Amino acid sequence: MKKLxxxxxxxxxxxxxxxTWVLLSSGTSTPAVSLGAxxxxxxxxxxGSLTDPITEExxxxxxxxxxxxxxxxxxxxxxxxTIGPFCxxxxxxxAEEGGIxxxxxxxxxxxxxxxxxxxxxxxxxxxxxxxxxxxxNITDSEEAFQGxxxxxxxxxxxxHCVEGKYEWTDTGEAVPISVLVPVNPVTTGSSxxxxxxxxxxTVNGLVIAASAPVDAILGAYTIAAFDDCGGHFxxxxxxxxxxxxxxEGANYGADITDPNAETHLFxxxxxxxxVFAPLPANSTIELDECNGRTTEKxxxxxxxxxxxxxxTIKCFxxxxxxxxxxxxxxPQGMPAGGPPGGLLPPxxxxxxxxxxxxxxxxxxxxxxxxxxxKKKKK
Numbered sequence: 001m002k003k004l005x006x007x008x009x010x011x012x013x014x015x016x017x018x019x020t021w022v023l024l025s026s027g028t029s030t031p032a033v034s035l036g037a038x039x040x041x042x043x044x045x046x047x048g049s050l051t052d053p054i055t056e057e058x059x060x061x062x063x064x065x066x067x068x069x070x071x072x073x074x075x076x077x078x079x080x081x082t083i084g085p086f087c088x089x090x091x092x093x094x095a096e097e098g099g100i101x102x103x104x105x106x107x108x109x110x111x112x113x114x115x116x117x118x119x120x121x122x123x124x125x126x127x128x129x130x131x132x133x134x135x136x137n138i139t140d141s142e143e144a145f146q147g148x149x150x151x152x153x154x155x156x157x158x159x160h161c162v163e164g165k166y167e168w169t170d171t172g173e174a175v176p177i178s179v180l181v182p183v184n185p186v187t188t189g190s191s192x193x194x195x196x197x198x199x200x201x202t203v204n205g206l207v208i209a210a211s212a213p214v215d216a217i218l219g220a221y222t223i224a225a226f227d228d229c230g231g232h233f234x235x236x237x238x239x240x241x242x243x244x245x246x247x248e249g250a251n252y253g254a255d256i257t258d259p260n261a262e263t264h265l266f267x268x269x270x271x272x273x274x275v276f277a278p279l280p281a282n283s284t285i286e287l288d289e290c291n292g293r294t295t296e297k298x299x300x301x302x303x304x305x306x307x308x309x310x311x312t313i314k315c316f317x318x319x320x321x322x323x324x325x326x327x328x329x330x331p332q333g334m335p336a337g338g339p340p341g342g343l344l345p346p347x348x349x350x351x352x353x354x355x356x357x358x359x360x361x362x363x364x365x366x367x368x369x370x371x372x373x374k375k376k377k378k
Contacts, residue, residue, distance in 0.1 A: 032063055032186035035318045037273045037300040039185055040070050044265060048079040049205035051176045059180055059321045063188055069180045069321045070272075075205045076174040076238050078229070081247050083239055086163035086225040086232060088112050091134040099227040100249050100307075102242070103214050107308040109250045110225045112136075115161070118223075126221060129159050136161055142168040149234050151213055153220035162217075162224045164233030175238035177207040180323040185272035185300070191290050191315045199313040200275060202241060202267035206231065208275070209240045211311045230307055243307035244277055252307060256280040262295075263303065271318030274301040281306065290315040 042054050051073045059069035088098035091112040098110040108114050108121075115136055118127035130136045137160045139145045145168040148157035166173050179201055200208040212232075217224045226232045230243030244266060245252040263277035273292070279285055287293050287303065291314045294300045304312045 032061065032065055032188050032319050035185040035187045035271075035273065035300050036294050037185040037318065038298070039183055039272050040072070040181060040268050041274075042070075045072075045203045046079050046205070049074055049203060051075050056183060057180075059182070059323075061182065061186070061319045061321055063319050065186075065319075067186075067321075068183045070183055071178065071180055072201055072268075073176050073178040074201045074207060076176055076207070076240075078202075078204050078206055078231070078239075080204050081229050083229075083231065084163070084227050086110070086227055087138045087161035087223075088115060088136055089138070090136060091116050091130050093136075095249070099225045099232075100230070100245070101223055101225055102212075102230075102308045102310050103218070104211075104310045105308060107243075107250045110161070110223065122218065127159075129161055129221070129223065139163055145233070146235055148220075148222055149224065151216040153216075153222055158220045158222060160222050162222050164235070166233075166238060168235070169233065169238045170235050171238070173238075175236070177201065177237065177240075178325050179207075179270060180321045180325065181268060181270055181272040182319070182321055183272070185318040187318050191317050192320075193315050197237070198240075198270070200267050200269040203265070206239070206241045207237060208267055208269075208312050209237065209242055212242050214310060242310060242312065244304040244312055245307050246277065253278065253281060259284045265298075265301070266304075269302060269313050269316060269318070270320045271316045273316075273318050274298065275313060276301055276303050278304045278306050288317065290317045292317055 040054070045054070055071045056068050057071055058066065060066055084099070085097060086099045088094075088111050093112040095109040095111040098112075098114075101108045101110050101114070112134075114121075115129050118129065119125050121127075139148050139157060139160055139162050144157055144160070145162065145164040147154035148160050148162045149164055169175065177198065179198065181200075198207045198209055202208060212224060224232055226242060228245060228249035229241070229247040230245045231239055231241045233239050248254075257280070259280055259282045261280060261283075263279060265274050265276050267275045269275055276298075279287075285293065290302060291305060292300055292302045300317075302313060302317075305314050
């Protein structure tokens, strides 16, 4: 009986998922309407920032609607800024000799004093990234970089300040990243968070990456330093951006005094909405849940979160496109833009969890657990 019960639960789980999937893909989802965003301005991209001219192609949005999208492929190299420095060489190095570190709550200058203060900042005496002479442990080879710049840091490269360069990446050169964004941004009236590796692209040739895995980095007693422009390297995507700082490092925003000051466009999110530089910390401008607002001049647009948040684009108010392209992969090995189309339902309507399935239908959460029993030995 127990075995039959287990099989029945498994069958119910499978049927539930199939039925839900069919319902969601049969046109029962909320239709999208215009977001009031002007969409991508092709002329905004700077000379040399793209591998190929931006083109249009037929695409499917994650709510199932057919539309037209732009195919944008950035070079992976910033055309108007200098990369680095990242890690300070010694515990006496100045802020100008290193980059920055952002952990979700605060932004730091990665100078010699920061390296000395790590045990106090994170309340753990194990933090020591330097030798007895004050030389900082830095990943100074391809082997060291590859061993440290991943979630499961190799033991030999813990207690290091991690920095890389193009020659040490998987391809040994800049990695072009291709994204698909709707020509006409639309919304279903609710926001979504990203499920893939990247959130958008910049007009100077970079990918706007999702949050850096700070917990994994700190858990290995490493600091994956960013440069003053808010970017750093990983083995798969090469140099990419995690925070907008206008290349001013930890001092970004200090010179913005007008709380109503409008900032400037620096990129586009995957839903086709323009992304502007962060507002002043004392801004009185009211934004929606995704840090967006509509103005007569610029239509609907987002503002990047302040650098220390470790997430440039807070969320998507618009609907993204299903992109089956595998021309580039993100930090976790997932194709840019999320899972290949057709393998899973849209991520915002059907999340999956290990050990069971969580199905979200019109706000109703149904949890289904598949139980597997081993036959007892006689």
